[in-house]
Amino acid sequence: MTAAQADLLIDRPEVTDGAALWRIAKDSGTLDLNSSYSYLLWCRDFAGTSAVARGADGAPVGFVTGYVRPERPRTLLVWQVAVNAAYRGHGVAAALLDGLTARLGAGHGIASVETTITPGNTASERLFTSYAARHGAPVTREVLFDSGLFPDGPHQPEVLYRIGPLTPHSSH
Template sequence: MTAAPADLLIEQPATTDGAALWRLAKESRTLDLNSSYSYLLWCRDFAGTSAVARGAGGEPVGFVTGYLRPDRPRTLLVWQVAVDPAHRGHGIAAKLLDGLTARLVAERGITDVETTITPGNTASERLFTSFAERHGARVTREVLFPAELFTDGPHDPEVLYHIGPLTDSTAH
C-alpha cells in the first residue's frame, strides 16, 4: 500500500456530494446500495459524523458515513466506507476513519467505534482491526443481525465490531 496523496483533503460532506457518495457506494460492489435520496439526506443530516476525501480537483474519491448512537452518544457507528476504485491501495479509507474519529473525539468526546461487517469482507475486516491496533483499542465481535432477519432476499449476517475504548493516540 502506498501513502495517501499529500493533496488529499478530508472534510465534512455537503449535500452536493450526495450523488458522488451514491456512485462510490455503487462502484464498491460490496456495500448495500441505498437510494440516491438517502445519500443526500445523509450529507445533510449526518455530515457532522461523516467525512469525504477529496482529490486534487476537489472531487470526492472516498467517504465514511456514521452517526452517534442515540442510546450511546459517545459511540460512533460507522455505516459505510467506500473509496473510488482508481484510488484504492493508498490508505485513503484508513485516513478517512482516523480523521473522522479524531474530529469526533475532540468535538463530541467519543470513546468507541462500532461497525457491522459481513463475513468474508476481508478489506473491511482489515480496515477496522488495523484501526483498533493503531488506537490501542480492543475489538469484540458478535453477530448483530442474523441472516434470517433480512426479508429482502439472501443476505449474509452482519457481525458487529465494537472497538474501544479509544486511547489518546486517536487525536493525532
C-alpha cells in the first residue's frame, strides 16, 4: 500500500458525491462524460455496487461505478474508473477495484468482473490485467460494441474484458 492509499478511505458513494464524480470523470480526459444528472442517479441507485476513494477531508478523489448484471448475478460490470490527477499513479484505482470486489464477493457472491476498454487505453488495460493477475483469474477479450453501433459520430470499438472466475482467497 502506498502513502496515498494509506490516507484514503474506500467507501460507498452518496448522492452528495455525484457532482464530484462528474468532475473527476470530466477531468480524466479519457472517459465518456455522462450528464451530471446520471452521476447523481448512479450515486443513489448503484451506490451498493460502486465505490469512492475519499481524501483526508472526506471529498472523493477517485471512484469506480459498476452494477451487477441482471442476467449474470455473480458478475460485476465496471462502468467507469477515474482518479483525480493528483492521486494517479499511486494504486488508488487498484485499491478501489480490490475494495469493491471484496465487498461484493462477500455480500453478493461476485465471482467475475467485466468491463469495456477502447483499444489503445493502456492505463485501463494495465489496471484490469493486473487486477486479474492479483486475483488469479484468466482474462478473455472480445469486441462487445463495434464502432458502427454508435450513433453519435466516430467512436472506437468497446472491447469486453471478462475476468474470472476470481480466486476466493484472493479478496483484499
